[in-house]
Amino acid sequence: xxxxxxxxxxxxxxxxxxxxxxxxxxxxxxxxxxxxxxxxxxxxxxxxxxxxxxxxxxxxxxxxxxxxxxxxxxxxxxxxxxxxxxxxxxxxxxxxxxxxxxxxxxxxxxxxxxxxxxxxxxxxxxxxxxxxxxxxxxxxxxxxxxxxxxxxxxxxxxxxxxxxxxxxxxxxxxxxxxxxxxxxxxxxxxxxxxxxxxxxxxxxxxxxxxxxxxxxxxxxxxxxxxxxxxxxxxxxxxxxxxxxxxxxxxxxxxxxxxxxxxxxxxxxxxxxxxxxxxxxxxxxxxxxxxxxxxxxxxxxxxxxxxxxxxxxxxxxxxxxxxxxxxxxxxxxxxxxxxxxxxxxxxxxxxxxxxxxxxxxxxxxxxxxxxxxxxxxxxxxxxxxxxxxxxxxxxxxxxxxxxxxxxxxxxxxxxxxxxxxxxxxxxxxxxxxxxxxxxxxxxxxxxxxxxxxxxxxxxxxxxxxxxxxxxxxxxxxxxxxxxxxxxxxxxxxxxxxxxxxxxxxxxxxxxxxxxxxxxx
Ligand code: XMP
Numbered sequence: 001x002x003x004x005x006x007x008x009x010x011x012x013x014x015x016x017x018x019x020x021x022x023x024x025x026x027x028x029x030x031x032x033x034x035x036x037x038x039x040x041x042x043x044x045x046x047x048x049x050x051x052x053x054x055x056x057x058x059x060x061x062x063x064x065x066x067x068x069x070x071x072x073x074x075x076x077x078x079x080x081x082x083x084x085x086x087x088x089x090x091x092x093x094x095x096x097x098x099x100x101x102x103x104x105x106x107x108x109x110x111x112x113x114x115x116x117x118x119x120x121x122x123x124x125x126x127x128x129x130x131x132x133x134x135x136x137x138x139x140x141x142x143x144x145x146x147x148x149x150x151x152x153x154x155x156x157x158x159x160x161x162x163x164x165x166x167x168x169x170x171x172x173x174x175x176x177x178x179x180x181x182x183x184x185x186x187x188x189x190x191x192x193x194x195x196x197x198x199x200x201x202x203x204x205x206x207x208x209x210x211x212x213x214x215x216x217x218x219x220x221x222x223x224x225x226x227x228x229x230x231x232x233x234x235x236x237x238x239x240x241x242x243x244x245x246x247x248x249x250x251x252x253x254x255x256x257x258x259x260x261x262x263x264x265x266x267x268x269x270x271x272x273x274x275x276x277x278x279x280x281x282x283x284x285x286x287x288x289x290x291x292x293x294x295x296x297x298x299x300x301x302x303x304x305x306x307x308x309x310x311x312x313x314x315x316x317x318x319x320x321x322x323x324x325x326x327x328x329x330x331x332x333x334x335x336x337x338x339x340x341x342x343x344x345x346x347x348x349x350x351x352x353x354x355x356x357x358x359x360x361x362x363x364x365x366x367x368x369x370x371x372x373x374x375x376x377x378x379x380x381x382x383x384x385x386x387x388x389x390x391x392x393x394x395x396x397x398x399x400x401x402x403x404x405x406x407x408x409x410x411x412x413x414x415x416x417x418x419x420x421x422x423x424x425x426x427x428x429x430x431x432x433x434x435x436x437x438x439x440x441x442x443x444x445x446x447x448x449x450x451x452x453x454x455x456x457x458x459x460x461x462x463x464x465x466x467x468x469x470x471x472x473x474x475x476x477x478x479x480x481x482x483x484x485x486x487x488x489x490x491x492x493x494x495x496x497x498x499x500x501x502x503x504x505x506x507x508x509x510x511x512x513x514x515x516x517x518x519x
Contacts, residue, residue, distance in 0.1 A: 083166025253281025461502015
């Protein structure tokens with residue numbers, strides 16, 4: 001299958017470039033920007049994209065591509081830092097701008113730009129998305145400017161050899177007019193990539209792979225209740241003999257309302273034969289007692305998960321089973337493993353780095369059938385496998401569950417209150433037709449009480465914060481712009497139906513600088 005290779009220099013938008021290429025029906029693969037450009041890395045590649053970066057190209061610490069990149073005969077497109085890097089590497093100059101160019105900025109094509117295949121079908125003036133503090137002062141040897149921003153700053157360049165291009169703006173960001181067209185011009189027009197990427201093709205490929213790897217041995221999948229592990233479960237049950245598939249669900253007591261029952265019902269309807277549920281609520285709550293630090297809570301939850309898993313695996317008599325995980329491409333990237341090692345590890349995702357997983361990995365017994373997929377692709381795969389919309393359309397839910405949505409110390413009482421408040425919030429969103437317009441919505445229980453009135457009495461109630469964001473993959477997120485009437489009605493519904501909550505607030509922070517979860 002033809003692929004576009006993306007060299008990641010740590011930009012927050014690298015993931016988005018990968019996704020946009022796949023939306024064009026072409027497989028994309030992201031590797032760290034300073035990886036060796038080996039034959040293996042280039043296998044099936046028909047073009048290369050260099051991402052942006054938080055570094056300046058002239059920083060001594062700045063990541064540099066393998067010099068053999070420039071010997072490649074493949075077309076190369078540098079985005080932001082990518083073109084600045086190519087400029088410096090070919091004798092040009094990059095300087096700091098007196099003022100950052102950020103947000104929507106108009107770009108004007110010069111005559112040579114209007115004729116260039118990169119801009120086929122693009123208007124002579126369009127609104128782009130900029131995010132840079134440096135700019136190209138002098139193009140590298142053989143390069144010329146073919147578009148500029150309104151401030152006269154170079155916005156697109158081409159190399160006379162006709163194999164390299166650079167854009168200062170971000171065509172991958174949805175706010176950039178003609179962005180997808182420009183990427184398509186590069187990927188299909190210039191690189192001539194064939195569109196072989198589809199969920200049908202992926203399913204066929206992964207099914208053949210897993211059958212040849214596992215044969216008739218047992219496969220164990222740890223079910224979290226979320227979309228990813230449910231899709232992984234459906235995939236196993238359809239691909240292997242259900243008699244060899246062991247599904248293990250640990251009920252931590254940190255799940256959403258009715259979630260555990262729904263998970264079990266869904267998996268049995270998929271034909272599961274070995275479906276095991278461990279009721280571990282009391283164990284988790286006891287271990288979390290007195291713990292306030294978010295990363296400590298994460299670690300406790302993760303470690304407990306692992307020790308319970310190990311006990312259960314022994315008990316089920318399948319210690320040699322292959323371990324199957326619903327890990328996504330973005331999970332690997334956010335944990336700084338394998339790809340995008342320059343991207344900072346922001347939160348630890350325990351399904352990726354647990355000792356059980358590491359041990360099984362060393363034995364070559366971990367299988368992650370979704371690890372090249374983005375969230376929306378997993379949903380498409382779930383639909384292809386016949387899962388109902390209510391499951392595949394569900395908002396993402398973090399591994400540590402309510403453990404990171406109750407700020408500070410947890411208790412059963414707080415879990416129950418949050419479960420109720422969250423259920424009211426979500427059912428209000430569904431009733432108002434808003435659920436599917438939002439990427440992720442949930443309630444957070446704050447570690448404070450505030451005063452309120454109930455009848456003639458003053459009472460102290462909990463404060464629930466509502467979160468609702470628009471996102472494509474959770475890497476960046478915008479606040480969902482509710483109609484104020486909806487927010488007010490949702491707040492009343494929560495305080496009426498959950499008397500322990502006395503006040504509701506709405507979180508209006510984007511990511512970055514905030515994260516989606518509060519802990
Ligand atoms: P943040 O809060 O980092 O979240 O902006 C990005 C996405 O990841 C989910 N998330 C997690 N998922 N284990 C997980 O499996 C975790 O520890 C974890 N922390 C955050 C979060 O719900 C959002 O969708």
